Amino acid sequence: MTVTAKTKRNIFLVWLLLVPAGLWFTYQTYPPNFSGQWLDIAAFLILTFVVAFMPMVINNTPIFLIQWVSLATFLTFGIFVEMVFAQAAVIVLLLRLRLQKDQLFRIPLNLIMFFLVSLVSGVVYYALGGQTTPTIVNNLHSLSLAAVYAVVNYFLNQVIISFYLYYIYKSKGSYFGKDFIVETVTTFITLPLGFVLYMFYNQQGLLALLIVAIPFASLSMIFKLYYASENINIYLQKAAEIGHQMAEKLEVDGVIDLFIQKLSEMLPVDYAYIFDVANEEDLKLVRRIQGGDTELPLNIPIIKKNQGISGHVWSKGKAQLYSTGMQWKRYSIGYIPGDAESILAVPIQRNKKIIGVVMLASKRKRAYEKFQLVIVDILCSYFAVAMENAKHYELTKKQSERCALTKLYNYRYFKKLLTEEFDKIFHFEQKVLSLIILDIDHFKAVNDTYGHQSGNEILCELAARLTNIVGSRGTVARYGGEEFVVLLPEVDKEETYQLAEMIRQSIANWPFTLMQSLELTQQQIKITASIGIATAPEDAEDALALVRHADRALYVGAKRAGRNKVAEYIK
The missing domain is CATH 3.30.450.40 (GAF domain)
Structure with missing residues (x-):
């Protein structure tokens, strides 16, 4: 929930115009009368600070159980003292929460709310005939007026909070959720403490504050420990769910991305x-x-x-x-x-x-x-377990899809990919699909002359050349023996022919280096390759036909025509 800079400035301006003047108005209209009870006021203020310093945090929302102290303060010293104490309590609470710089606007925002709540609930109380320091023992009328003050105070507080959420924070969520229910219940449970504190104070003096404050502090600690343990349990449940989700990921990048995403949430x-x-x-x-x-x-x-x-x-x-x-x-x-x-x-x-x-x-x-x-x-x-599993899966997948010698994709992977790419043509997801089949000329003679290890070196270097030339335009695979294929999605026949000719020239014009020939010396030899191409749907209506027709172009159009040529399929 982001609050704009303009809204923050307006909040500070409203506080400046409303609260200081409102406090002065309240002092003049309802002047305090405590006849030198400075020690008593200081004791009530300390109790207010203690309660403000011990909020319960539920779902990252601080629940501020100050109403019972405010009730006793109001009944004892009147509206002005209660209003000043409430303002001080807000500042203590927000300092306790260690607001960041961009959240400082919450101080005047809450000061405005508590000022309005104190003013309206106090005015309602006095308008109904309520008095400062009333006798509420065996006096149902005075007790009822004090209860009306407490109820008005609480519900007005909720109305203003709701207004803030919808119009300042622009929150679209439901206000009447778990936090509201918990705060309402705890508030009405602790409100009787305010009446007890007020009556004890009238009978026992300052000792009453100590008698009432200790049970409240104990209650607050119990609530805090309970919700802290509940919060930990929620985190543990989330951690278990995230662990299961990571275990389902089969790729290393997927595990890492999910791990960071869930941590950020x-x-x-x-x-x-x-x-x-x-x-x-x-x-x-x-x-x-x-x-x-x-x-x-x-x-x-x-x-x-x-x-x-x-x-x-x-x-x-x-x-x-x-x-x-x-x-x-x-x-x-x-x-x-x-x-x-x-x-x-x-x-x-x-x-x-x-x-x-x-x-x-x-x-x-x-x-x-x-x-x-x-x-x-x-x-x-x-995360460590999921990463290890994903690495094993990727290694196994790579070994099953790659040629161990050239590191190119193998026939099994090529066949699967060809079917997938051909399906895209049938579903109108792409227009054309071209195929290049390449076969090294007289490769048996190379093996017989220089040895099979040298033949393997040629296959590896040829694989590297094909990969560099094709780049991201298509997929290179070893089809078997000395045959290679290049699958080119969305590449027409003319462009495919040009690419095949570039491949042919790169093989014929640049010699291959042999490091482990039968002569035990480094040698360079020249080889050539014959290439056939075909394009779907122009030349083939299914995947097997595309391979068959490119293979026919290779052997009929290139091999039989003298080798070291590029031939395209002709119907």
């Missing part, structure tokens, strides 16, 4: 870095997030062991949590942006061996809690 992440242990001394940055975009890092220097934050985490094998930039900037080597504040860095371990480091950074101070470090550590364990 769980935690406040402005920058994220994943490092891989390249060798015994070097960390290599393999992925990062900056500005919300995942990118492959370029021109990032290798990080040495014990160098920078990630290097220290690697060497020590322990996670690190920094709450402010002052704590970590002496370790940084410059790749973390200067506006980062909080940092969480965790080693990625597999079988008790560190294989990488993940580092998260936020522009907010104290953005991460200690239990979140444990959650990230658990996720790193899932």
Whole structure:
């Protein structure tokens, strides 16, 4: 929820025009009368500060249980003192939450709300005949008026919060959710404390504040511990779900992208870095997030062991949590942006061996809690397993799809790809599909003369030449023996012929170097190749026909015509 700069300026302006003048008006209209009870006022103010300093945070929303103290303060000292205390309590609470610079507008925003709530609920109370320091014991009328004040105070507070959410924060979510229910229940549970405090104070003096404050502090701690444990359980459930999702990914890039994405959704992440242990001394940055975009890092220097934050985490094998930039900037080597504040860095371990480091950074101070470090550590364990599985899968897939000698795609992969590309023609997803089949001329003679190892060298060098010439225009595969194929989606016959002629010339005009010939000396030999081409749907109506017709062009149009030629299929 983003608030515009113009709206923030308007909020400060409204506060400046409304609250100081409103306080002065309240002082003049309802002057306080406490007859030198400065010690009592100071005690109530301290209690207000203590309650404001101990909010319950549920779903990242602070629940401010100050109403019961405000009720006792209002009944004891009147509307002006209660209003001033409420303003002070807001400032203490927001300072306790450590607002960032861009969130400072929340101070005047909340001061306006509490001023209006105090003013309206107090005016309603006095208008109905309520008095300061009423006798509410055995006086149903006074007790009812105090209850009306408390109810008006609470519901007006909710109305203004709802207004803020819809018109200032532009929130489209439902307001009456879990947070609202919890706050309503806890508020009405603690409101009787306000009546008890007021009655005890009238009977026991300042001792009453101590008697009531201790149970409240205990209750607040119980609530805080309960919701903290519930929050941890939610994080653990999310971590388990993310672990299962990563285990389903079969590619390394997919695992990395999902890992970073889920971390960014769980935690406040402005920058994220994943490092891989390249060798015994070097960390290599393999992925990062900056500005919300995942990118492959370029021109990032290798990080040495014990160098920078990630290097220290690697060497020590322990996670690190920094709450402010002052704590970590002496370790940084410059790749973390200067506006980062909080940092969480965790080693990625597999079988008790560190294989990488993940580092998260936020522009907010104290953005991460200690239990979140444990959650990230658990996720790193899932990540390490998922990465290992994905690497095994990719290796197995590569071995099943690639020629072990030339590293080109094999016949099995080519056949599958040809079928997929031909289906695109039938579904009108592409217009043409061309095929080049290449066969080395007199390759048996090369093997007989120079040896099979030299023949393998020629096949490897030819594979490299084909890959460089074709580039991204198509797919090169080894068809079998000394035959190669090039599949060219969206390349017409004329352009295919030109590409095939370029391939033919690159073979015939540049000799091949043999490093391990039978002569035991480095040699250069010249070879030639015959090439056949065909294009669908012009020359073939199905995938097998395209291969058959390109093969016919190779043997009838090129081989029989003298070899070292490019021939196209002719019906």
